[in-house]
Amino acid sequence: MAEDVAMTELDKQIVRALQGEFPLVAEPYKALADSIGISEELFLERIRVLEAEHKIRKMGAVLRHREVGFASNVLVAWQVEPPERLDEVAAKMAKSPSVSHCYDRNTAPDWPYNLYTMVHGHSREECEAIVERLSEETGVTKRAMLYSQKEWKKTSMRYFTD
DSSP, X not given: OOOOOOOOHHHHHHHHHHTSOOOOSSOHHHHHHHHTTSOHHHHHHHHHHHHHTTSOOOOOOXXXXXXXXXXXXXXXXXXXXXXXXXXXXXXXXXXXXXXXXXXXXOOBTTBOOOEEEEEEESSHHHHHHHHHHHHXXXXXXXXXEEEOSOOOOOOOOOOSOO
């Protein structure tokens, strides 16, 4: 476990810069570093340190799926049995380009599902075909499909804001 050291003001500035719009330029990290008045080298070094200290876990893009043509999405709750297969099944499902999220969850007496995937498609029929293919590839047949009715929020967590 990394030593618990408080975030410096510079590190907070870097995190704030990283959680904004990513510049679509040839040298995006240089542009981000310039925006807070430091060198690209220092910016990248601090990111490496924050990762090593487990203060930054991941960086990734947020796809606004409806704006790029994916009109349908479904949260699929899977019942993976035996539970020891969970890692193997999750690894296969996570490789699908149609799956944006894949994570395990605890079960409950009236809810036996232990793996969740978010599947995106251009139509409900396409989503159902993707889910059927995932089922065939993994041998997991017990599932509940929960289609989105309305999107309430499409933002990521924001840290060190005013």
